[in-house]
Amino acid sequence: MDISEVARRSGVPASTLRFYEEKRLIASIGRRGLRRLFGPEVFERLGLIALGRAAGFSLAEIAGMFGPDGRPRIDRRMLTAKAEELDATIRQLRAMRDGLRHAAACRAPSHMQCPTFRRLLRAAASGELGGRSIDHQIDRKIPR
Amino acid sequence: MDISEVARRSGVPASTLRFYEEKRLIASIGRRGLRRLFGPEVFERLGLIALGRAAGFSLAEIAGMFGPDGRPRIDRRMLTAKAEELDATIRQLRAMRDGLRHAAACRAPSHMQCPTFRRLLRAAASGELGGRSIDHQIDRKIPR
DNA sequence: CTGCCACTTCAAGTCGACTTGAAGTCAAGG
DNA sequence: CCTTGACTTCAAGTCGACTTGAAGTGGCAG
Secondary structure (H helix, E strand, O other), X not given: OEHHHHHHXXXXXXXXXXXXXXXXXXXOOEEEOOEEEOOOHHHHHHHHHHHHHHHOOOHHHHHOOEOOOOOEOOXXXXXXXXXXXXXXXXXXXHHHHHHHHHHHHOOOOOHHHOHHHHHHHHHXXXXXXXXXXXXXXXXXXXXX | OEHHHHHHHHOOOHHHHHHHHHOOOOOOOEEEOOEEEOOOHHHHHHHHHHHHHHHOOOHHHHHOOEOOOOOEOOOXXXXXXXXXXXXXXXXXXXXHHHHHHHHHHOOXXXXXXXXXXXXXXXXXXXXXXXXXOOXXXXXXOOOX
């Protein structure tokens, strides 16, 4: 398969595939002239990468999860640690979601008069709510 | 108060305060010479900004939540929308967390042999799991 | 054999939220 | 009055994950 077919069948842009290869996240099985050739195993790799990304691992971390042999060598403690990280995030997001819903429904003249809102405010100021970057960017498939 | 006191009392670096002012997220009440002077109301503003950031709003969105009068004018529909976004994110994170925990515990010889892991893999590949950027960056107070 | 165009490389650009650095100003303590 | 150093501005740098653009190459249909 050449790069465009991998791109078409995986949904991952060719530029990203080249980028991933450069970062040693995927490997081509050879060249035809200049052109990369990929084997079907690349799809599993791309799946694992997508999974890792979705779990919140960086590309560098994901790169570390493959042995030089090519097979995944996944540290179970790392998975557990990430699961716990996610748990903490989930708790924060739940608090935030509930706070937002309350604020949306609250009939106090100003949000500043609402005790629930003020509690949330204090939590945010104290950094309890994770301070920065939760993201939950909604997936725009064609990013214009 | 000058900027260093606001920084000290809020925990927000002076560089960030200048940046926020430039982005019209906060306002100083005047100058003494060149130096900015802030009133105490800046702390409430900073709290609201922290809250908005924790909820996943961008600085631009947060800037839009204040009237030119300075007081928050928060659209309840926006709060509800964000709450629903958070809900979706929470569902994804829960699935991911459970998948990670299972993968960590699973005794299959390779993760590829584990049905649960494979299910997760398919979900990630299909984009169901939000594909990119969940972040949940743990807050490092002193970022070196 | 030729020409097209999908591929290639490499450097640079993008985005958001800041931080850092250089060069300059000036309020206040001695 | 003079020095000090905390402040100021403005430009540029950072980080991660890619994307974009320019310039070049070469596989293959005609």
